[in-house]
Amino acid sequence: EVQLVQSGPEVKKPGESLKISCKGSGYDFTKHWIGWVRQTPGKGLEWMGIIYPGDSDTTYSPSFEGQVIISVDKSINTAYLQWRSLKASDSAMYYCVRRGVEVTPTMREFYNWFDPWGQGTLVTVSS
Protein backbone atom coordinates (compact mmCIF):
# COMPACT_ATOMS: atom_id res chain seq x y z
CA GLU A 1 0.00 0.00 0.00
CA VAL A 2 1.33 3.42 -0.97
CA GLN A 3 1.46 5.60 2.13
CA LEU A 4 2.74 8.96 3.25
CA VAL A 5 3.14 9.31 6.99
CA GLN A 6 3.78 12.75 8.42
CA SER A 7 5.33 13.87 11.67
CA GLY A 8 3.15 14.93 14.57
CA PRO A 9 1.56 18.25 15.53
CA GLU A 10 3.77 21.16 16.47
CA VAL A 11 3.28 24.18 18.71
CA LYS A 12 5.86 26.90 18.21
CA LYS A 13 6.47 30.55 19.01
CA PRO A 14 6.91 33.25 16.39
CA GLY A 15 10.50 33.43 15.23
CA GLU A 16 11.27 29.79 15.98
CA SER A 17 12.40 27.33 13.33
CA LEU A 18 10.61 24.12 12.36
CA LYS A 19 11.10 21.13 10.10
CA ILE A 20 8.26 18.67 9.52
CA SER A 21 8.59 15.38 7.72
CA CYS A 22 6.79 13.02 5.39
CA LYS A 23 7.89 9.40 4.99
CA GLY A 24 6.86 7.47 1.93
CA SER A 25 6.42 3.71 1.78
CA GLY A 26 5.02 1.07 -0.52
CA TYR A 27 6.60 2.45 -3.70
CA ASP A 28 9.90 3.61 -5.21
CA PHE A 29 10.25 6.90 -3.35
CA THR A 30 12.89 8.26 -5.72
CA LYS A 31 10.64 8.10 -8.78
CA HIS A 32 7.60 10.14 -7.70
CA TRP A 33 7.35 13.87 -7.06
CA ILE A 34 6.35 14.85 -3.51
CA GLY A 35 4.51 18.09 -2.90
CA TRP A 36 3.32 20.12 0.06
CA VAL A 37 -0.13 21.69 0.44
CA ARG A 38 -1.25 24.13 3.11
CA GLN A 39 -4.82 24.22 4.35
CA THR A 40 -6.31 27.04 6.36
CA PRO A 41 -9.92 28.00 7.06
CA GLY A 42 -9.36 31.38 5.42
CA LYS A 43 -7.46 30.50 2.27
CA GLY A 44 -8.40 26.87 1.77
CA LEU A 45 -5.94 24.60 -0.02
CA GLU A 46 -2.72 26.14 -1.33
CA TRP A 47 0.02 24.33 -3.21
CA MET A 48 3.41 25.28 -1.77
CA GLY A 49 5.94 23.42 -3.84
CA ILE A 50 7.11 20.09 -5.14
CA ILE A 51 10.32 18.08 -5.13
CA TYR A 52 11.63 15.13 -7.12
CA PRO A 53 13.40 12.85 -4.63
CA GLY A 54 15.58 11.31 -7.33
CA ASP A 55 17.60 14.48 -7.88
CA SER A 56 16.05 17.01 -5.44
CA ASP A 57 14.77 19.15 -8.32
CA THR A 58 12.37 21.57 -6.59
CA THR A 59 9.74 24.04 -7.74
CA TYR A 60 8.05 26.50 -5.41
CA SER A 61 4.81 28.37 -5.71
CA PRO A 62 5.63 32.09 -5.96
CA SER A 63 3.60 32.63 -2.81
CA PHE A 64 5.93 30.40 -0.82
CA GLU A 65 9.30 30.91 -2.53
CA GLY A 66 11.74 32.20 0.06
CA GLN A 67 9.32 31.48 2.89
CA VAL A 68 9.89 27.74 3.24
CA ILE A 69 12.45 25.15 2.23
CA ILE A 70 11.48 21.81 0.74
CA SER A 71 14.07 19.06 0.89
CA VAL A 72 14.38 15.29 0.80
CA ASP A 73 16.55 12.54 2.19
CA LYS A 74 16.08 9.70 -0.26
CA SER A 75 18.16 7.32 1.85
CA ILE A 76 15.29 7.23 4.34
CA ASN A 77 12.40 7.93 1.93
CA THR A 78 11.55 11.18 3.66
CA ALA A 79 10.61 14.65 2.46
CA TYR A 80 10.75 17.76 4.61
CA LEU A 81 9.14 21.17 4.87
CA GLN A 82 11.15 23.70 6.82
CA TRP A 83 10.77 27.22 8.18
CA ARG A 84 13.66 29.32 9.50
CA SER A 85 11.48 31.85 11.29
CA LEU A 86 7.83 31.08 11.86
CA LYS A 87 5.04 33.65 11.85
CA ALA A 88 1.59 33.37 13.34
CA SER A 89 0.23 33.28 9.80
CA ASP A 90 2.06 29.96 9.24
CA SER A 91 -0.46 28.28 11.54
CA ALA A 92 -2.17 25.71 9.37
CA MET A 93 -2.57 22.07 8.50
CA TYR A 94 0.17 20.93 6.15
CA TYR A 95 -0.19 17.92 3.88
CA CYS A 96 2.43 16.12 1.87
CA VAL A 97 1.18 14.62 -1.36
CA ARG A 98 2.53 12.31 -4.03
CA ARG A 99 2.17 13.22 -7.66
CA GLY A 100 0.16 10.71 -9.63
CA VAL A 101 0.77 10.68 -13.35
CA GLU A 102 -0.62 8.94 -16.40
CA VAL A 103 0.16 9.49 -20.05
CA THR A 104 -2.76 10.70 -22.16
CA PRO A 105 -4.07 8.63 -25.07
CA THR A 106 -2.19 10.89 -27.48
CA MET A 107 1.04 10.01 -25.63
CA ARG A 108 1.98 13.69 -25.82
CA GLU A 109 0.78 14.98 -22.45
CA PHE A 110 0.30 13.80 -18.91
CA TYR A 111 -2.58 13.70 -16.50
CA ASN A 112 -1.46 14.74 -13.04
CA TRP A 113 -3.05 14.57 -9.62
CA PHE A 114 -2.12 14.36 -5.94
CA ASP A 115 -2.54 10.93 -4.40
CA PRO A 116 -2.15 9.82 -1.72
CA TRP A 117 -2.16 12.62 0.80
CA GLY A 118 -0.40 12.30 4.13
CA GLN A 119 -2.50 12.49 7.26
CA GLY A 120 -1.51 16.12 7.78
CA THR A 121 0.65 17.94 10.31
CA LEU A 122 -1.02 20.69 12.33
CA VAL A 123 1.32 23.58 12.98
CA THR A 124 0.31 26.19 15.54
CA VAL A 125 2.39 29.32 15.92
CA SER A 126 1.47 31.45 18.90
CA SER A 127 3.20 33.59 21.45
Place this chain on the structure above:
Amino acid sequence: EIVLTQFPGTLSLSPGERATLSCRASQSVNSISIVWYQQKPGQSPRVLIYGASRRATGIPERFTGSGSGTDFTLTITNLEPEDFAVYYCQHYGTPLPYTFGQGTRLEIK
Protein backbone atom coordinates in the same frame (compact mmCIF):
# COMPACT_ATOMS: atom_id res chain seq x y z
CA GLU B 1 -2.28 32.20 -12.06
CA ILE B 2 -5.45 30.26 -12.78
CA VAL B 3 -8.18 31.19 -10.29
CA LEU B 4 -10.82 28.52 -9.80
CA THR B 5 -14.24 29.54 -8.53
CA GLN B 6 -16.51 26.82 -7.24
CA PHE B 7 -20.24 27.13 -6.89
CA PRO B 8 -22.43 26.78 -5.07
CA GLY B 9 -20.57 27.28 -1.83
CA THR B 10 -22.94 24.92 -0.09
CA LEU B 11 -25.33 22.40 -1.60
CA SER B 12 -28.06 20.84 0.51
CA LEU B 13 -29.48 17.60 -0.84
CA SER B 14 -30.95 14.33 0.36
CA PRO B 15 -29.55 10.82 -0.10
CA GLY B 16 -30.60 9.43 -3.44
CA GLU B 17 -30.61 12.82 -5.15
CA ARG B 18 -28.21 14.09 -7.79
CA ALA B 19 -25.53 16.68 -7.01
CA THR B 20 -24.05 19.04 -9.58
CA LEU B 21 -20.95 20.93 -8.51
CA SER B 22 -19.34 23.56 -10.70
CA CYS B 23 -15.80 24.84 -11.09
CA ARG B 24 -15.03 27.84 -13.28
CA ALA B 25 -11.50 28.78 -14.32
CA SER B 26 -10.40 32.38 -14.76
CA GLN B 27 -9.12 31.50 -18.23
CA SER B 28 -9.42 28.57 -20.57
CA VAL B 29 -7.40 25.57 -19.39
CA ASN B 30 -6.45 22.25 -20.85
CA SER B 31 -9.02 19.79 -19.50
CA ILE B 32 -6.27 17.29 -18.73
CA SER B 33 -5.26 19.60 -15.87
CA ILE B 34 -8.55 19.56 -13.90
CA VAL B 35 -8.72 17.35 -10.82
CA TRP B 36 -11.50 16.87 -8.25
CA TYR B 37 -10.94 15.88 -4.62
CA GLN B 38 -13.23 14.93 -1.77
CA GLN B 39 -12.48 15.82 1.83
CA LYS B 40 -14.46 14.43 4.73
CA PRO B 41 -14.31 16.02 8.20
CA GLY B 42 -11.07 15.19 9.97
CA GLN B 43 -9.63 13.45 6.92
CA SER B 44 -7.15 14.31 4.20
CA PRO B 45 -8.48 15.00 0.71
CA ARG B 46 -8.62 12.11 -1.73
CA VAL B 47 -8.64 12.20 -5.50
CA LEU B 48 -11.90 11.43 -7.30
CA ILE B 49 -11.43 12.60 -10.87
CA TYR B 50 -8.39 13.61 -12.91
CA GLY B 51 -8.12 14.87 -16.46
CA ALA B 52 -11.57 16.43 -15.93
CA SER B 53 -13.38 13.15 -16.54
CA ARG B 54 -11.24 10.16 -15.62
CA ARG B 55 -12.29 8.35 -12.47
CA ALA B 56 -9.45 7.56 -10.07
CA THR B 57 -8.88 4.00 -8.95
CA GLY B 58 -11.62 2.72 -6.70
CA ILE B 59 -13.99 5.64 -7.23
CA PRO B 60 -17.62 4.60 -7.74
CA GLU B 61 -19.30 5.16 -11.08
CA ARG B 62 -21.79 7.57 -9.51
CA PHE B 63 -19.01 10.19 -9.63
CA THR B 64 -18.67 11.77 -13.07
CA GLY B 65 -16.53 14.66 -14.21
CA SER B 66 -17.09 16.71 -17.33
CA GLY B 67 -16.33 20.04 -18.92
CA SER B 68 -13.87 21.93 -21.04
CA GLY B 69 -12.45 25.40 -21.50
CA THR B 70 -13.37 27.34 -18.38
CA ASP B 71 -16.33 25.34 -17.06
CA PHE B 72 -16.09 21.98 -15.33
CA THR B 73 -18.62 19.92 -13.45
CA LEU B 74 -18.59 17.11 -10.94
CA THR B 75 -21.84 15.17 -10.90
CA ILE B 76 -22.72 12.70 -8.19
CA THR B 77 -25.79 10.60 -8.91
CA ASN B 78 -27.84 8.72 -6.33
CA LEU B 79 -26.12 10.34 -3.34
CA GLU B 80 -24.97 8.00 -0.61
CA PRO B 81 -24.63 9.12 3.04
CA GLU B 82 -20.83 8.90 2.76
CA ASP B 83 -20.80 11.39 -0.15
CA PHE B 84 -21.61 14.35 2.07
CA ALA B 85 -18.29 16.14 2.27
CA VAL B 86 -16.37 19.09 0.84
CA TYR B 87 -15.30 18.91 -2.79
CA TYR B 88 -12.42 20.81 -4.34
CA CYS B 89 -11.38 21.27 -7.92
CA GLN B 90 -7.75 21.81 -8.79
CA HIS B 91 -5.80 23.08 -11.74
CA TYR B 92 -2.70 20.88 -12.02
CA GLY B 93 -1.01 22.19 -15.12
CA THR B 94 0.61 25.21 -16.67
CA PRO B 95 0.88 28.00 -15.88
CA LEU B 96 2.12 27.46 -12.35
CA PRO B 97 1.17 27.63 -9.57
CA TYR B 98 -1.16 24.69 -9.18
CA THR B 99 -4.32 26.13 -7.68
CA PHE B 100 -7.44 24.90 -5.90
CA GLY B 101 -10.97 26.16 -5.81
CA GLN B 102 -12.38 27.26 -2.48
CA GLY B 103 -14.55 24.17 -2.19
CA THR B 104 -18.21 23.21 -2.25
CA ARG B 105 -19.74 21.80 0.90
CA LEU B 106 -22.29 19.08 0.16
CA GLU B 107 -24.54 18.72 3.17
CA ILE B 108 -27.49 16.56 4.04
CA LYS B 109 -30.81 18.35 3.71
